[in-house]
Amino acid sequence: MEYSNGPVCIKDLERIASKVMPSGAWGYYDSGANDEQTKLDNMTAFDKYRLHPRMLRDVSNISTATTILGQPVPTPLGVAPCAMHKLAHADGELATSRAASQHGGVMILSTYSTTSLEKVIAQGNSNMQYWMQLYVYKERSVSEQIVRRAERAGFKALVLTVDAPALGRRLVDARNKFNPPAHLHLENFIDPEIVNNPDGYGADLSKSASETFGATFGANGDQSLSWENGIAWLKSITKLPIIVKGILTAEDTRLAIKYGCAGVIVSNHGGRQLDGTLASIDALPQVVEAAGDKIEVYMDGGIRKGTDIFKALALGARAVFVARPVLWGLAYNGEAGAKHALDLLQSELELTMMLSGTRTIGEIDDSYILEPESRWVQSSVRRQQKKVNQLRAKL
Numbered sequence: 001m002e003y004s005n006g007p008v009c010i011k012d013l014e015r016i017a018s019k020v021m022p023s024g025a026w027g028y029y030d031s032g033a034n035d036e037q038t039k040l041d042n043m044t045a046f047d048k049y050r051l052h053p054r055m056l057r058d059v060s061n062i063s064t065a066t067t068i069l070g071q072p073v074p075t076p077l078g079v080a081p082c083a084m085h086k087l088a089h090a091d092g093e094l095a096t097s098r099a100a101s102q103h104g105g106v107m108i109l110s111t112y113s114t115t116s117l118e119k120v121i122a123q124g125n126s127n128m129q130y131w132m133q134l135y136v137y138k139e140r141s142v143s144e145q146i147v148r149r150a151e152r153a154g155f156k157a158l159v160l161t162v163d164a165p166a167l168g169r170r171l172v173d174a175r176n177k178f179n180p181p182a183h184l185h186l187e188n189f190i191d192p193e194i195v196n197n198p199d200g201y202g203a204d205l206s207k208s209a210s211e212t213f214g215a216t217f218g219a220n221g222d223q224s225l226s227w228e229n230g231i232a233w234l235k236s237i238t239k240l241p242i243i244v245k246g247i248l249t250a251e252d253t254r255l256a257i258k259y260g261c262a263g264v265i266v267s268n269h270g271g272r273q274l275d276g277t278l279a280s281i282d283a284l285p286q287v288v289e290a291a292g293d294k295i296e297v298y299m300d301g302g303i304r305k306g307t308d309i310f311k312a313l314a315l316g317a318r319a320v321f322v323a324r325p326v327l328w329g330l331a332y333n334g335e336a337g338a339k340h341a342l343d344l345l346q347s348e349l350e351l352t353m354m355l356s357g358t359r360t361i362g363e364i365d366d367s368y369i370l371e372p373e374s375r376w377v378q379s380s381v382r383r384q385q386k387k388v389n390q391l392r393a394k395l
């Protein structure tokens with residue numbers, strides 16, 4: 001467990017990124033949909049869950065090793081798929097991939113990456129699993145070719161994002177009239193052999209036909225997607241495990257099992273899609289319960305500290321993913337900055353394990369957490385609220 005020099009927590013990285021990034025790009029990374037209730041909830045919801053640590057255990061050896069999809073990985077902390085890392089730093093996804101490789105674990109690559117999937121996975125090593133994130137397009141052959149390329153390149157799973165039949169309404173982007181800079185390319189679409197109209201998918205963003213990036217996204221996506229015509233179709237064209245990203249209910253978890261998915265990611269897309277959903281950490285328990293031991297459950301959304309990771313694991317997540325913290329790290333200092341973000345979270349997880357008397361990931365269960373209903377937590381939340389009110393009254 002080591003803390004390197006530099007910003008001392010993810011919040012520091014956020015502050016730095018907000019200062020060094022151009023306002024349009026910063027707005028795009030930061031924004032949630034509408035009132036940003038869900039974006040904010042994703043973070044604050046963790047506070048309701050209090051830890052229930054055990055003492056006097058031998059914590060001289062802490063291991064975060066675990067397995068994901070049956071493969072050993074050194075950590076349950078992974079990188080969530082995010083579009084356009086080159087908005088943060090010229091080295092983009094190559095830098096993120098190199099940073100993640102020094103950690104090991106899972107990196108999910110967005111279809112909307114500004115570096116081709118082949119180049120990104122080439123930075124990996126045996127400690128890494130790469131998963132390819134997909135959207136399904138009206139022109140199914142485009143999605144199918146991305147699947148084929150991901151298979152050939154060695155991606156271990158497909159992550160189908162199901163919470164974005166259209167892009168959420170992000171007011172900051174609307175006010176900024178945000179469009180990515182014209183010199184960026186969505187490189188996964190550059191190969192004209194696989195796409196009839198690559199620029200219509202953002203291969204060359206300077207030639208993007210639509211007025212805004214969001215409109216391009218909406219125009220290509222298959223809004224008629226369903227479990228039957230989406231998951232069953234994907235299963236018919238590939239043997240890679242399929243993970244659905246964007247699940248928030250027990251009902252959809254049962255359908256994911258029924259349709260043969262290997263896992264679900266509990267996620268509300270960082271609060272960027274439907275505003276007003278449950279925070280990811282609050283939706284997690286019902287999904288874990290419905291999943292039983294039939295499929296793996298992962299989560300993303302609002303993780304900013306090692307204790308957040310610990311709480312998600314205690315509530316039954318097999319792994320967690322972070323998006324904005326890695327982007328902020330990239331904006332701060334490219335590969336070293338992205339690594340710094342992951343280092344901070346990894347070190348904080350190890351410290352949390354040590355201070356709570358857990359030595360392995362397998363030991364972390366719900367006996368280490370007090371649920372919000374617990375009277376101990378409620379009284380403590382009430383006391384805090386009283387303090388906040390007193391402070392407010394003095395202002």
Ligand SMILES: Cc1cc2nc3c(=O)[nH]c(=O)nc-3n(C[C@H](O)[C@H](O)[C@H](O)COP(=O)(O)O)c2cc1C
Pocket residue numbers: 028029030042080081082083110111112133161245267268269270271272300301302303321322323324325
């Ligand atoms: C700038 C940005 C771009 C994103 N792009 C994608 C994407 O291309 N595909 C996807 O499935 N999710 C995308 N997401 C959602 C993330 O994968 C993830 O669900 C969410 O941001 C996690 O919350 P966090 O940012 O609080 O860690 C994006 C998120 C951000 C912030």
Ligand SMILES: CCCCC(=O)C(=O)O
Pocket residue numbers: 083112164167213214217269272
């Ligand atoms: C427009 C590309 C979609 C990226 C995305 O999923 C997001 O911005 O949240």
